[in-house]
Amino acid sequence: MTKSSRATITDVARAAGVSLSTVSRVMNGNASVDAAMAERVRLVAAELGYSANPLARSLVLGRTQTIAVVIPDLANPTFQAILRGLSRAAADDGYHVLIADSAEQVETERALAETTRRRTDGVILCAPRLPAGELAELLPTLAPVVVVNRPPQESAPTVAADYRTAMAELVAHLYGLGHRRLVFLSGVVGSASGAARRAALAEARTAHPDLEILELPSGVDFDSGAAAADAVRATGATAVLAFNDLVAMGLLSAVAARGVRVPEDLSVVGFDDIPFARYTAPPLTTAAVPAAELGRRAWDAMSALLAGDPAPASSVLTPEVVVRASTAAPPAS
Amino acid sequence: MTKSSRATITDVARAAGVSLSTVSRVMNGNASVDAAMAERVRLVAAELGYSANPLARSLVLGRTQTIAVVIPDLANPTFQAILRGLSRAAADDGYHVLIADSAEQVETERALAETTRRRTDGVILCAPRLPAGELAELLPTLAPVVVVNRPPQESAPTVAADYRTAMAELVAHLYGLGHRRLVFLSGVVGSASGAARRAALAEARTAHPDLEILELPSGVDFDSGAAAADAVRATGATAVLAFNDLVAMGLLSAVAARGVRVPEDLSVVGFDDIPFARYTAPPLTTAAVPAAELGRRAWDAMSALLAGDPAPASSVLTPEVVVRASTAAPPAS
DNA sequence: CTGTTAGCGCCTTCAT
């Protein structure tokens, strides 16, 4: 009737004929222990397959060696890439990551962040649509916390891509090609990066009085891109700025089905440069958001916070425009 | 000098003038407590913003309300979908998910599974390349554990897609179109689903003596598909079975650059039906692996295990072939 | 129905 549950520190102590504290000390390399005794303890521990219960350690140490990441949509390639970069960077430093997919439910984001926070040492928050006010008041309750893709915050370091500049460059690319009438497929309302994109558009309009930029609401996925095809054509625009690559792909596909040629009849640009953007027909011109790098940096910032270092500065990366085959000069009218 | 750390059960008990147990009881709805007293406790708890420390609960209860999932590659759309289905299903049942991306390092998979297991209540293991023997000996140390996309196991329920049957149907589709000489881009060695695919091929060869199926090694991503283009053409095959959609996409792209038309000159089928498969040029014929559903079922199995129900039967889903535009009759020779 | 007591497994002063 041997009890086959896992060995505890008590078992090891007893088997080695020492006290709990001694075992604890040798396992953690704290203080100094007689060499022979230490060796014996290590041996016994190995024999018993002992290693400290992480839960118990977490409770007493007050840290879990785990961070939480809240993501609005695990189906979105950009968030997937952020998660990947983050997860690998954290793993390299011996940290685990708890994921919380809010499935686009903005209302639950706060609760999600707060509950996961309690089981972890900090949270990385990707909440593009959480209203700025709510975000600001949520942040202090979450510390340590780092925010992804939002403007700099008072009470948390921020890691973000510069959507505004990238959008400006996309517009410049199109303008340089000769386009004067564009449509922006604007994604869902209330997203932070959407606001940044829109700001770039406003600036472009004042900089180029001869440039017209229309705005059409859309979603953020394939279907909404496809659904926008007719509306896009109806505007008479010669180029379209899709909210992201997914929307661009949906549009590309729907528009092809209607016999319009890209880029001869219509230029299309995406946003994000997801891995698939180079495999569309035609390959998509887009702005490359370094999502995995964003994730890595988010971890770096969190890591600094956890180490008690001075709060890291907000870091921002500027996406580069990658010109592929979905853009060209407008058709001669 | 108010201590602003979080309220503990002791604080609530003191503030409400009752004992710890009473607070615990009302918070958990256990036993029965005098209505008025319960109400007072609830009020105080709310005022203090109290809710039980999950770490402490985990320690005493012996459960963490969290499961671990080990994934070989967070960059692979199929695993992303499994993770998503899993994560949402678990969340619906109030469970959290700890992710462990082994980044294709088979050697670390075991350690990863074992460490994450200790901080969680169970693990969902996706380890397509872990040798069968190692898997079998690892499983008992992990219980409760559910295995994804591997043959049925002795000591763990299994959730899998039937890669063999799907592959057979893909071959049948091509054979029916008139193809008699195929190439299989076989992915990395040692993967369980790869073995299943290969088994289907062997059967097809004996069933159709006039059918020739060559095999070309490849990786599992875009680049390896692209890299195989010349070798594929050199075989003179009229159709290719790519290991997965990623490989197919890379191939499609490389082959287009060489001026070969798909499907007129060459038919191409993928595997998995990732979301992008319908947006390739041409849209990809492939076998639709219901990855998110796989994730959901993995959770269902885990949930049963956690509840102490009899071990759930292994469940298998058969992917459906979805015919799009990348396949057609072979060119008239 | 309520309060007291004993742990869950571990780390860490505090003595020795």
Add this chain to the structure above:
DNA sequence: ATGAAGGCGCTAACAG
């Protein structure tokens, strides 16, 4: 250098 004892925050017998 080592051991004893207290406590992390909570739940679950056990009395009353």
